[in-house]
Amino acid sequence: MRTAACALAVALTAAAPAHAFCGFFVGKADGQLFNKSSQVAIVRDGNRTVITMGNDFKGEMDEFALVVPVPSVLTREQIHVGERRLLERLDAYSAPRLVEYTDGDPCMIARRSVWPMAVAPATKMRDVAAGTANVLGVTVEAAYTVGEYDIVLLSATQSQGLEIWLRQSGYRIRARAAAALAPYVRQQMKFFVARVNLKEQRKSGYQELRPIQIAFESPRFMLPIRLGMANADGPQDLIVYTLTRDGRVESSNYQTVKIPSDVEVPEFVQKDFGEFYKDIFAKSWREHGRRAIATEYVWNMGFCDPCAAPPLSTDELRQLGVSWVPDDISRTAPGGVPVTLTRLHLRYDAEHFPEDLMFQETGDQQNFQGRYVIRHPWRGNGSCSAASAYREQLVERRRKEAETLASLTGWEMSRIHQRMGEDAPSQEEIPWWRKLWR
Amino acid sequence: MRLPKDPRWLQIAFLCSFLLLGLTARDFPIWHAPLLFAACLGTQLACERLLNLPHAGLLSPIITSFGLTLLLRAGSWWVPPLAGVLAIGSKYALRIRGRHFFNPANFGLCCLMLLTPRAWCSPTQWGESGLFLLWILALGLAVAHRAFRADVSLAFLASWILLRAARVQYLGQRPEVLLHQLASGSLLLFTFFMISDPKTTPRSRPARLAFAAIVAAVAFMLSLRSIQNPIVWALFLCAPLTPLLDALTETKQEKPACAPQPALLPSP
Numbered sequence: 160m161r162t163a164a165c166a167l168a169v170a171l172t173a174a175a176p177a178h179a180f181c182g183f184f185v186g187k188a189d190g191q192l193f194n195k196s197s198q199v200a201i202v203r204d205g206n207r208t209v210i211t212m213g214n215d216f217k218g219e220m221d222e223f224a225l226v227v228p229v230p231s232v233l234t235r236e237q238i239h240v241g242e243r244r245l246l247e248r249l250d251a252y253s254a255p256r257l258v259e260y261t262d263g264d265p266c267m268i269a270r271r272s273v274w275p276m277a278v279a280p281a282t283k284m285r286d287v288a289a290g291t292a293n294v295l296g297v298t299v300e301a302a303y304t305v306g307e308y309d310i311v312l313l314s315a316t317q318s319q320g321l322e323i324w325l326r327q328s329g330y331r332i333r334a335r336a337a338a339a340l341a342p343y344v345r346q347q348m349k350f351f352v353a354r355v356n357l358k359e360q361r362k363s364g365y366q367e368l369r370p371i372q373i374a375f376e377s378p379r380f381m382l383p384i385r386l387g388m389a390n391a392d393g394p395q396d397l398i399v400y401t402l403t404r405d406g407r408v409e410s411s412n413y414q415t416v417k418i419p420s421d422v423e424v425p426e427f428v429q430k431d432f433g434e435f436y437k438d439i440f441a442k443s444w445r446e447h448g449r450r451a452i453a454t455e456y457v458w459n460m461g462f463c464d465p466c467a468a469p470p471l472s473t474d475e476l477r478q479l480g481v482s483w484v485p486d487d488i489s490r491t492a493p494g495g496v497p498v499t500l501t502r503l504h505l506r507y508d509a510e511h512f513p514e515d516l517m518f519q520e521t522g523d524q525q526n527f528q529g530r531y532v533i534r535h536p537w538r539g540n541g542s543c544s545a546a547s548a549y550r551e552q553l554v555e556r557r558r559k560e561a562e563t564l565a566s567l568t569g570w571e572m573s574r575i576h577q578r579m580g581e582d583a584p585s586q587e588e589i590p591w592w593r594k595l596w597r
Numbered sequence: 598m599r600l601p602k603d604p605r606w607l608q609i610a611f612l613c614s615f616l617l618l619g620l621t622a623r624d625f626p627i628w629h630a631p632l633l634f635a636a637c638l639g640t641q642l643a644c645e646r647l648l649n650l651p652h653a654g655l656l657s658p659i660i661t662s663f664g665l666t667l668l669l670r671a672g673s674w675w676v677p678p679l680a681g682v683l684a685i686g687s688k689y690a691l692r693i694r695g696r697h698f699f700n701p702a703n704f705g706l707c708c709l710m711l712l713t714p715r716a717w718c719s720p721t722q723w724g725e726s727g728l729f730l731l732w733i734l735a736l737g738l739a740v741a742h743r744a745f746r747a748d749v750s751l752a753f754l755a756s757w758i759l760l761r762a763a764r765v766q767y768l769g770q771r772p773e774v775l776l777h778q779l780a781s782g783s784l785l786l787f788t789f790f791m792i793s794d795p796k797t798t799p800r801s802r803p804a805r806l807a808f809a810a811i812v813a814a815v816a817f818m819l820s821l822r823s824i825q826n827p828i829v830w831a832l833f834l835c836a837p838l839t840p841l842l843d844a845l846t847e848t849k850q851e852k853p854a855c856a857p858q859p860a861l862l863p864s865p
Binding site: 318338341342345346377378379380405406409410411412413414415447448450451510513514519520521522523524525 | 781
């Protein structure tokens with residue numbers, strides 16, 4: 160059986176109890192149940208919510224299934240199959256970035272600079288397999304074929320009934336997954352179950368599954384993650400992109416911290432930026448008790464500086480669900496456009512994230528990005544006094560860069576020095592008197 | 598150890614430690630603190646002068662400034678001073694039977710959140726790691742120091758925990774969910790430094806206990822309707838109950854139905 164779980168969602172409450180939209184992937188046949196990373200985009204304007212769930216499922220298409228609690232029975236018009244490139248564009252635009260500068264010849268007292276370069280850490284999401292019949296207190300409320308997916312909307316009177324329905328449909332559900340279903344059943348939510356329609360999928364010509372999008376209204380701004388944990392073996396990574404009108408988005412029930420940024424690091428990081436960033440994230444995650452959510456990017460969608468990728472076009476924003484930006488809006492106006500992108504990254508497991516994620520939009524419009532700087536030194540042969548002073552400063556700078564790197568990533572200093580090669584700062588202290596009489 | 602007679606000194610010491618905990622956490626803004634302190638203290642002094650009132654000391658506006666510094670987040674520079682002016686101004690402008698009834702910090706916070714999206718409250722900004730010790734300390738102080746008016750805090754806390762626990766039980770969630778919900782810095786601040794304000798809670802103990810339970814119940818209802826920061830809004834909505842409960846309880850005390858009036862009544 161192959162099962163993977165994804166825990167993405169947004170929930171809504173109309174009058175009384177909470178409703179939620181949440182996702183998990185369930186698999187058929189034998190196999191490990193896991194889902195190591197996922198991406199989801201949430202567009203939120205008042206109560207209007209559009210969720211885009213990306214996936215890069217690599218297994219057999221007939222083993223794919225997505226189970227998502229939703230607040231009500233969605234109509235056919237509220238479900239859409241979007242383009243994969245939308246999430247890829249968001250990822251490229253907002254990814255933590257490495258920026259390089261090149262020192263000029265100190266003897267010329269001139270500097271050239273700034274070649275922004277973005278290196279995006281890869282983010283992945285896996286999905287899985289399907290659902291079929293309707294029995295034991297589970298009612299099929301609606302059924303649609305949308306793009307390459309067959310979708311059914313179910314209601315269940317008890318979690319056991321839903322579990323049995325899934326089992327009878329050929330999906331092996333762990334006991335913890337059934338327990339995780341209970342709160343959503345209690346809240347009288349519906350369940351959105353999608354599987355691949357192989358015929359439609361072949362007809363579409365797409366080799367990979369496209370993201371499913373759902374639009375609805377809800378006073379509740381949240382992302383259920385509990386279902387995904389039930390099937391997970393170890394922590395999972397989730398990247399949440401939010402697009403809002405007024406400002407940055409943060410979690411209102413977990414600490415949200417900014418990832419360390421704007422620091423200078425040794426040149427060799429350019430070759431290992433992915434590993435470097437993974438370790439920065441992991442260290443920050445550990446330091447906050449494995450319970451915090453990292454903010455990796457907050458920016459007005461009108462511009463970027465430096466640009467890892469161009470901002471999304473008005474059409475791309477509309478496809479993601481941004482309905483409040485007119486088509487003819489000026490993208491070059493000072494102050495940007497009324498859309499703020501927040502990129503949140505969390506690594507979660509059942510122990511440290513006992514509740515679903517709740518969000519709130521704040522009035523914070525300050526831009527932020529995970530940005531790391533390398534400075535290529537001047538390697539000329541000049542022998543003016545400015546050049547000597549520059550070389551001394553360079554030693555000190557490299558020492559600081561190495562220390563910063565060790566502090567951010569937790570890497571051993573000996574390892575850093577080894578990677579720096581000839582640039583490694585000498586262990587020998589510069590005599591203090593050398594600076595007196597140049 | 599001898600504790601100071603005026604519990605406000607203890608409150609200030611505790612709020613300072615809370616601020617320090619916040620500063621050790623990443624992203625805790627402090628830029629608005631001077632603006633808040635200046636606005637609160639300035640408004641207090643100005644109101645006393647304008648209304649020709651005797652100087653009441655600065656401990657109270659300092660506590661209000663701390664409360665707002667810890668709870669109010671701002672996206673514009675003018676938000677903190679306006680919150681400070683409204684908070685302290687409410688003490689003089691909104692009075693019934695000679696008493697103000699809105700907690701000043703709560704009033705300033707709620708007014709700004711109503712007025713502008715540039716003001717908000719971040720209930721989880723302290724993280725969860727250092728909160729446990731602060732909970733123990735606050736509970737210890739509340740029990741040890743009678744002047745803390747711990748009955749309101751403890752009644753609110755008990756009601757809130759009971760309601761949240763019932764919800765967790767109803768939904769079939771794990772007990773860890775309840776613990777997670779209680780590990781909130783704003784809940785701690787609210788319980789021991791906002792709802793416990795002796796100036797804005799009813800005078801009689803039964804009325805205070807009822808007031809605390811009502812605030813918890815309203816907060817619970819708001820949370821079911823997905824309102825962010827429900828406890829803060831619940832106190833704002835319930836504040837007018839204080840003069841009402843005072844009027845009801847005092848009327849009863851003044852006109853006992855059967856029992857004879859004792860010669861000497863303990864001062865309220």
